[in-house]
Amino acid sequence: xxxxxxxxxxxxxxxxxxxxxKKQIEIAGPKEEIKAEFHAILxxxxxxGAILIYELQTNTYYSNEYHWAQSGRLPASTFKIPHSIIGLxxxxxxxxxxxxxxxxKPRAFASWEQDLSLKKAFHYSCVPCYQELARKIGxxxxxxxxxxxxxxxxxxxxxxxxxFWLEGNSKISQFDQINFLKxxxxxxxxxxxxxxxxxxxxxxxxxxxxxxxxxxxxxxxxNGDHNGWFVGxxxxxxxxxxxxxxxxxxxxxxxxxxxxxxxxxTLKAIDLLLQ
Numbered sequence: 001x002x003x004x005x006x007x008x009x010x011x012x013x014x015x016x017x018x019x020x021x022k023k024q025i026e027i028a029g030p031k032e033e034i035k036a037e038f039h040a041i042l043x044x045x046x047x048x049g050a051i052l053i054y055e056l057q058t059n060t061y062y063s064n065e066y067h068w069a070q071s072g073r074l075p076a077s078t079f080k081i082p083h084s085i086i087g088l089x090x091x092x093x094x095x096x097x098x099x100x101x102x103x104x105k106p107r108a109f110a111s112w113e114q115d116l117s118l119k120k121a122f123h124y125s126c127v128p129c130y131q132e133l134a135r136k137i138g139x140x141x142x143x144x145x146x147x148x149x150x151x152x153x154x155x156x157x158x159x160x161x162x163x164f165w166l167e168g169n170s171k172i173s174q175f176d177q178i179n180f181l182k183x184x185x186x187x188x189x190x191x192x193x194x195x196x197x198x199x200x201x202x203x204x205x206x207x208x209x210x211x212x213x214x215x216x217x218x219x220x221x222x223n224g225d226h227n228g229w230f231v232g233x234x235x236x237x238x239x240x241x242x243x244x245x246x247x248x249x250x251x252x253x254x255x256x257x258x259x260x261x262x263x264x265x266t267l268k269a270i271d272l273l274l275q
Contacts, residue, residue, distance in 0.1 A: 031060040038064035041268045042247065045261040047228075049247030051269045052174040054182070056240040062273060072171030073246060075152060076218030077125045078229045079165035082180070084122060084202065086145040087133050088195045093118055096202045100129040119202050125217065131162035148190050150183075152176050166220060174244035177231045181242050185233060203232065211236045215243075217262050226255070230262040234270055241270050 038051045042064065050068035054061050063069050087093035096119040107113050111124045121129040134142065139158045146154050152172025156164045164170050172180075183189050184196065203214035215232020226249055233242045245266040249258040 028059075030054070031058070032066065033060060033062050034066075035062045035064055035269070035272075037272055038062070038265075038269050041265050041272075045247075045257075045265050046250045046253045047247040047258065047261050047265065048250060049228075049245070050174060051245045051265060052178065052243065053266075053269060053273065054178050054242040055273065056182070056242065057238070062269075068246065069174040069244070072153060072173045072176075073227055073229075074167070074170055074220040075154075075165050075172045075177075076220040076227070076229055077127075077165075078172075078177065078216050078218035078231045079151075079154075080122055080125065080130060081184075081199070081203070081216050081231075082146070082149050082151045083130055083133065083165070084118065085149065085189075085191055085195055085199060086137060086142065087118075088198060089145065089191055090137060090141060092133065092136050096122075096198050100126065100132060122202055122216070127166070134162045137161075149180070151180050167222075174231075174246055177229075177244035178242045181231065181233055181244075185240070185242070205232070213267075217259075219259060219262075226258060228258060228262045230266045236274065239274070241273065243270065245269075 035051075042049060042051070050063055050065040052061065052063045052069040084093070088095075096117060098118045100116045100118070100121050102113060102115050107128055109124070112126045112128060116124065116126055116129055120126075137145070139156055139161045142156050142161065146156065152170065154164060154170045154172075155168055156170075160168055184199070187196070189196075200214065203216065204212060205215055206213040211234055213232065213234045215230060218229030218231070220227045228247050228249075229245065231244045233240060243266050245262060247258075247262060247265065249255070249261075253261075
């Protein structure tokens with residue numbers, strides 16, 4: 001009898017314990033701050049759009065226009081970052097010295113009309129070089145690799161394998177660009193350490209004593225409408241900023257000034273945060 005009574009008490013105690021509400025653990029999301037000063041930076045360059053910057057140490061986003069930053073757009077040549085990763089992961093590219101041989105046919109820019117290493121093809125944004133790489137990768141393998149990397153919403157098939165990042169319905173938002181770069185930086189992509197090492201080296205734009213700037217520009221054009229990107233990250237001594245700028249030119253802006261504005265407005269915005 002005592003044994004049964006003890007079991008009953010134990011069951012009752014456990015029942016009361018399990019009925020107690022569990023304390024919810026709340027994980028704070030990133031903060032978002034509006035930076036009106038970014039509007040002035042864009043206006044001074046005669047462009048419209050959004051500058052989106054994420055400060056890693058404070059888990060804070062800064063932007064002038066969050067709605068714009070949430071909208072998906074063609075990645076254009078910013079896709080050369082995941083594209084290069086896929087080429088390296090599939091062993092179609094050995095390293096950043098792998099050569100793309102010029103077929104002697106006229107190309108849109110003189111800088112493309114030569115044999116180019118992967119590093120130079122990346123920095124010169126050589127479209128024919130990466131189109132060649134895309135055809136070698138193929139639609140099936142490209143889709144498999146993109147699923148692993150989780151880079152935006154790329155619409156890939158055999159009919160658009162060498163154009164899907166420049167034309168069509170592929171899209172990625174500024175938030176997704178930063179998320180991808182942050183995962184790359186924090187070793188959260190399923191890629192080899194060697195691939196990351198090569199890409200980290202290849203993406204360097206400027207390296208000074210007190211900071212390193214890595215990134216890639218992009219430019220999409222549809223029926224005379226131009227859309228420009230600059231994505232990447234800057235590491236200073238005590239802060240890391242990830243950025244994704246997306247802009248369009250205002251009427252009358254010359255295209256050479258528009259292409260330069262992608263970097264200029266971004267660096268001015270980062271400099272503002274560093275002050």
